[in-house]
Every structure is written in structure tokens, then in C-alpha cells.
Amino acid sequence: xxxxxxxxxxxxxxxxxxxxxxxxxxxxxxxxxxxxxxxxxxxxxxxxxxxxxxxxxxxxxxxxxxxxxxxxxxxxxxxxxxxxxxxxxxxxxxxxxxxxxxxxxxxxxxxxxxxxxxxxxx
Amino acid sequence: xxxxxxxxxxxxxxxxxxxxxxxxxxxxxxxxxxxxxxxxxxxxxxxxxxxxxxxxxxxxxxxxxxxxxxxxxxxxxxxxxxxxxxxxxxxxxxxxxxxxxxxxxxxxxxxxxxxxxxxxxxxxxxxxxxxxxxxxxxxxxxxxxxxxxxxxxxxxxxxxxxxxxxxxxxxxxxxxxxxxxxxxxxxxxxxxxxxxxxxxxxxxxxxxxxxxxxxxxxxxxxxxxxxxxxxxxxxxxxxxxxxxxxxxxxxxxxxxxxxxxxxxxxxxxxxxxxxxxxxxxxxxxxxxxxxxxxxxxxxxxxxxxxxxxxxxxxxxxxxxxxxxxxxxxxxxxxxxxxxxxxxxxxxxxxxxxxxxxxxxxxxxxxxxxxxxxxx
Numbered sequence: 001x002x003x004x005x006x007x008x009x010x011x012x013x014x015x016x017x018x019x020x021x022x023x024x025x026x027x028x029x030x031x032x033x034x035x036x037x038x039x040x041x042x043x044x045x046x047x048x049x050x051x052x053x054x055x056x057x058x059x060x061x062x063x064x065x066x067x068x069x070x071x072x073x074x075x076x077x078x079x080x081x082x083x084x085x086x087x088x089x090x091x092x093x094x095x096x097x098x099x100x101x102x103x104x105x106x107x108x109x110x111x112x113x114x115x116x117x118x119x120x121x122x
Numbered sequence: 123x124x125x126x127x128x129x130x131x132x133x134x135x136x137x138x139x140x141x142x143x144x145x146x147x148x149x150x151x152x153x154x155x156x157x158x159x160x161x162x163x164x165x166x167x168x169x170x171x172x173x174x175x176x177x178x179x180x181x182x183x184x185x186x187x188x189x190x191x192x193x194x195x196x197x198x199x200x201x202x203x204x205x206x207x208x209x210x211x212x213x214x215x216x217x218x219x220x221x222x223x224x225x226x227x228x229x230x231x232x233x234x235x236x237x238x239x240x241x242x243x244x245x246x247x248x249x250x251x252x253x254x255x256x257x258x259x260x261x262x263x264x265x266x267x268x269x270x271x272x273x274x275x276x277x278x279x280x281x282x283x284x285x286x287x288x289x290x291x292x293x294x295x296x297x298x299x300x301x302x303x304x305x306x307x308x309x310x311x312x313x314x315x316x317x318x319x320x321x322x323x324x325x326x327x328x329x330x331x332x333x334x335x336x337x338x339x340x341x342x343x344x345x346x347x348x349x350x351x352x353x354x355x356x357x358x359x360x361x362x363x364x365x366x367x368x369x370x371x372x373x374x375x376x377x378x379x380x381x382x383x384x385x386x387x388x389x390x391x392x393x394x395x396x397x398x399x400x401x402x403x404x405x406x407x408x409x410x411x412x413x414x415x416x417x418x419x420x421x422x423x424x425x426x427x428x429x430x431x432x433x434x435x436x437x438x439x440x441x442x443x444x445x446x447x448x449x450x451x452x453x454x455x456x457x458x459x460x461x462x463x464x465x466x467x468x469x470x471x472x473x474x475x476x477x478x479x480x481x482x483x484x485x486x487x488x489x490x491x492x493x494x495x496x497x
Contacts, residue, residue, distance in 0.1 A: 033354070034161040036448040037423050037455075055477065057425055059160040059448050060354055081423070088159075 006117035007068035035087040075099040131177035148248035160354035171281030172351035180251030186266040203388025210234035222402025226250040275335035280325035283347040322363025364488030379406035417488040
């Protein structure tokens with residue numbers, strides 16, 4: 001079974017083999033409120049952990065999608081650009097943002113597990 | 123933040139019990155949104171009706187011996203026609219500075235009835251109220267005084283169902299027209315009602331004693347048509363309606379003429395002047411201003427926020443966005459800003475520099491959503 005971990009910037013990362021699926025947490029979407037715009041990176045872009053990989057705008061403000069792991073973008077969820085409201089409906093499921101082929105598995109291991117993330121938010 | 127703690131309106135506990143997210147705004151703890159969220163609250167207001175707590179705004183009476191005297195005193199500070207204001211009528215205007223900029227925008231009501239002759243009721247912005255009061259007092263002639271009303275709350279009921287909801291508690295309100303105002307009873311509670319608001323929809327603003335505000339709010343919220351609406355939706359509603367937000371779309375540097383508020387300057391005032399800042403304002407009326415506030419519709423999906431640079435298609439900077447975000451009724455981004463006068467025509471194509479990249483946009487006539495006032 002694939003494992004899900006969480007970043008302090010409120011992203012979730014699910015690792016399947018060497019491909020990480022990245023989205024924002026349910027907590028993050030609640031804080032943002034209604035998401036009205038999503039900008040995704042081009043496939044093939046390489047990011048280091050902590051880089052800004054996308055833009056998320058709610059009615060009130062703009063924020064960034066930070067990638068918690070380094071690697072190359074292999075897939076993006078284009079549905080979000082047409083239906084940004086999906087982020088509010090299913091942040092930790094269908095509304096994933098990007099898939100990254102990770103270059104350093106050690107970064108994933110350092111992220112928080114579900115219990116640690118829950119404690120971090122409280 | 124200032125050193126003093128944030129203030130609470132009489133409805134604070136009610137907001138919290140309704141699940142509001144409270145944020146500091148103009149020195150007050152105010153609800154930015156409730157559980158349904160900004161988009162749902164915005165759409166509900168346009169479809170049925172929404173209740174807004176605007177008790178943070180400043181309410182005051184300007185009191186003199188008679189209307190002629192008190193209106194003359196206020197006319198020295200604002201460009202609107204106040205002398206000719208009918209009893210029981212409200213008017214939008216601005217406090218102007220000597221440079222012809224705007225210190226605040228406000229509503230002025232001439233109260234109805236012989237007992238009230240010589241009293242004007244002012245509603246000013248929360249963030250400006252103390253400075254406004256000081257400015258007004260500094261300029262008042264002998265015999266006229268300003269009386270602040272800190273014991274009054276202010277609620278706004280906005281949206282097409284407002285009339286039917288109000289009429290069940292305050293039958294007189296149903297017959298009012300846009301910008302009418304008067305004292306009434308709401309289920310026996312003394313209120314002052316005006317048919318106005320800041321959403322572009324029909325509706326009312328209700329001034330009520332602080333200790334009766336919760337009762338009045340709960341009565342209105344008990345109607346299934348009514349939902350509590352936060353400041354987030356108030357902002358997107360007024361932006362779609364093309365209405366200025368003080369400190370953003372208008373400020374001490376922008377004149378009422380540049381801001382497209384010429385309609386609020388009376389004919390006699392344009393001819394005679396006699397208000398602070400008249401030199402610039404009358405000159406701009408005669409010679410046309412060099413920049414204008416316009417509606418701007420980004421053609422993509424990305425919102426353009428306040429501060430975004432506006433470029434001509436030839437790449438020259440021609441202005442800046444002063445309000446921008448997502449318009450739930452428009453179902454896309456909407457914005458307002460100032461551009462040089464030669465670029466201000468509706469239909470003009472331009473670029474907005476969003477995150478360093480030019481995004482195509484077009485100048486659009488305001489409002490983005492037609493006003494729905496009861497004329």
C-alpha cells in the first residue's frame with residue numbers, strides 16, 4: 001500500500017514506487033476558502049523541495065503550491081484549471097495537483113505522518 | 123495593529139455562534155465568512171437576501187438650528203447638493219481634502235419631520251471615522267455640532283427578498299424607494315431605516331440601538347430567505363456592482379472626478395464650488411481628468427489583485443488595479459483600477475502583469491452586474 005505524508009506547508013504527498021502525487025490538505029483548503037484559480041507547472045519541469053510549483057487562488061487571496069519533494073513533474077491534474085472548486089470538494093483525493101518522479105526518497109521519509117500532521121495543525 | 127485591543131460589535135457572539143470566521147478589520151473583530159463560504163454567501167445575497175453586520179461603521183448626527191444652516195456647513199466639506207436634499211432622503215458624497223482628494227466617502231440623510239429640521243445623519247467608513255469626526259469638528263461653524271452615535275448598531279439586509287422579509291416586521295419599509303430614509307418601528311423596536319446598501323441589490327440599512335441589535339438580527343435570520351453574510355462576500359458584491367472601497371479605489375490622492383463619482387456632485391455645486399478641494403475638482407470637470415477609474419475584465423481565469431500593473435498592448439504602463447478578485451455572479455475574475463484617460467474607453471484591450479506575466483484583459487463598463495435598486 002502506498003504511504004501518505006504531510007508537509008508543514010500543508011501539502012500531502014503519496015508515494016507509489018518513485019512517483020509522488022502531491023496536493024494540498026483538507027485543512028489547507030478549509031483555510032483558503034473557495035478556490036477559484038489553479039495554475040500548474042509544465043510537465044518536465046524539475047523542482048527542488050520547497051520550490052513553488054503552482055499557484056492556488058481563493059476568492060480572498062493568492063497562495064502557492066510548494067513541492068515538498070525534489071524531482072521532475074511527470075503529470076499534472078489539468079481538471080483543476082477548469083474546475084478549481086474541486087480543490088474544496090476533494091482536496092486529498094481527486095484534486096491532486098502534480099505527480100513528481102522523486103530524485104531523493106529521503107525527503108519523503110522526513111515528512112510528517114498523519115498523526116504528526118494532525119498534531120501540527122492543532 | 124494599533125496598541126488598543128480590537129473592538130466587538132453587539133453581534134459578535136451571534137457571529138461566533140453562527141460559525142463565522144472572525145478577522146480583525148478596521149479595529150473590530152468582524153466575520154469574513156460563515157460556514158457556506160464567500161461564493162455561496164455572495165450568490166445567496168443576489169438570489170434571496172443576506173444580513174450584514176456593518177456596526178463597525180461610524181454613525182453620527184450633525185445638528186444645527188435649521189436645515190439651511192446645517193446643510194451649508196456640510197456643503198463646505200462635501201461636493202454634493204445637501205441644501206436641496208428632501209426630508210427623508212439620503213445621498214452619497216465624499217469628504218474632500220484641499221488637494222481635491224477624498225478623505226472618506228459617506229452617506230448623508232436629511233431627517234424627516236419638523237422636530238428633526240436641522241439634523242443630518244451621517245454614516246462613514248469604520249477605518250476613517252475618528253479622523254472624519256475630527257476633520258468635521260475642526261471645520262464646523264459656531265452653533266453646529268457633531269454627535270457620535272456609538273450606542274447604535276447598523277445592519278444591512280440586501281437582496282431581492284429584502285422587501286418581503288422587512289415588510290413582515292416593518293410594513294412601512296415596503297413603500298420606500300431607493301435612498302429613502304426614516305424612523306420606523308420593527309416589531310416595536312425603534313429603528314431608522316434607509317433603502318440603500320452597498321451590494322448593487324435592493325435592500326435596507328437599519329440603525330438600531332446596540333441592546334436591540336441581536337433581537338433584530340435573529341428575527342431577520344429566522345426567515346428562511348435570510349442568511350448571515352460576511353465581509354468577504356460584501357467585498358465581491360460591491361466589486362461586481364462597481365462600487366468604490368475607500369482606501370483602495372479612492373483615497374486622499376484620487377479626486378471624485380477621476381473616480382467616476384461626478385454623478386454625486388450636484389449641478390449647483392459644479393457651478394458654484396465652495397467646498398474644500400473645489401479648485402482641482404472643478405478644473406477636472408472642465409478639462410477632464412488625466413486618469414479614470416474603470417472596470418477591468420481579465421480575459422483568462424486568473425484574478426488580478428490590488429496593485430497589479432496595467433500595461434497597454436504596446437507595453438507601456440498605463441495604470442494600476444485598485445480592487446480585484448473573483449466575481450461569483452460573473453463567474454470569473456473582475457477588477458477595477460485607474461488608467462490614463464486616453465486608454466479608458468470600454469473595449470480597450472490591455473495586459474495585466476500577474477506574477478510577472480502579461481495576462482490579457484479588457485476595459486468593461488461598470489457595473490459588472492446590473493444594479494437592482496428600487497427606483
